[in-house]
Amino acid sequence: xxxxxxxxxxxxxxxxxxxxxxxxxxxxxxxxxxxxxxxxxxxxxxxxxxxxxxxxxxxxxxxxxxxxxxxxxxxxxxxxxxxxxxxxxxxxxxxxxxxxxxxxxxxxxxxxxx
Numbered sequence: 342x343x344x345x346x347x348x349x350x351x352x353x354x355x356x357x358x359x360x361x362x363x364x365x366x367x368x369x370x371x372x373x374x375x376x377x378x379x380x381x382x383x384x385x386x387x388x389x390x391x392x393x394x395x396x397x398x399x400x401x402x403x404x405x406x407x408x409x410x411x412x413x414x415x416x417x418x419x420x421x422x423x424x425x426x427x428x429x430x431x432x433x434x435x436x437x438x439x440x441x442x443x444x445x446x447x448x449x450x451x452x453x454x455x
Contacts, residue, residue, distance in 0.1 A: 342367045342368060343365065343366070343367040343368060343369045343438075343440075343444050344365070344366050344367050345363055345364070345365050345436055345438060345444055345445065345446035345447070346363070346364050346366070346446070346447075347361065347362065347363045347434070347435075347436055347446040347447060347448065347449045348361070348362050348363075348449065349361040349362050349421075349449065350434060350449030350450045350451045351450075351451070351452070352452045352453075352454065353426055353451075353452070353453055353454070354453070354454050355426060355427055355428055355453055355454065355455055356425060356426065357426050357453070358422070358423060358424045358425075358426065359423045359426065359451060360420060360421070360422050360423070361377065361420065361421040361423070361434055361436075361449060361451075362418060362419075362420050363375075363377075363418065363419050363420075363436030363438075363446050364416065364417060364418045365417040365418070365438050365444070366417065369417065369438070369440050369444070370440060370441070371440055371441070372394065372414070372417060372438055372439070372440050373393065373394050373439040373440065374391050374392065374393050374394065374437075374438075374439040375391070375392055375410075375412050375419035375436070375437070375438050375439070376388065376389070376390060376391030376392065376410070376419070376436070376437045376439075377389040377390050377391075377410065377419070377421045377434055377435070377436055377437070378434070378435045378436075378437055379430075379432035379433065379434045379435070379451075380432055380433050380435070380448075381429075381431060381432040381433075384432075386435070387401065388401055389401055389404055389408065389410075389421065389434070390404065390408055390409075390410035390421060391410070391437075392410045392411065392412050392419065394414075398410060403429075404423075404430075407423065407424050407425045407426075408421060408422065408423050408424070409421070409422040409424075410422075417438075419436055419438070421434070423451070426451075426453045427453060428453045428454065428455045429453075430451060430453050431451060431452050431453050432451060433448040433449065433450050433451075434448065434449050434450075434451050435447075435448045435449075
């Protein structure tokens, strides 16, 4: 059984910052990519950022220069530092961990007010 526990969401004004964390625990081995996705009301879930096991990074164009993804392989934790937040960043953010199979977190709400 694998659990992903997310934290760090909340309400922030435009221009503010938040840091999301996602810790993986349980029977999980050889984690490959770790990433963050988001889903806004009425929209499909989309990739925000992903970091490979070797540190390779990939960001959505809409967050480049504002968001930074990082990981701690000892703690099996992935982070998303979000700066210069915009109202259009409002969504439920989900972490994703790829091992033998893929796992999803429960989601954390991020709301950015204008």
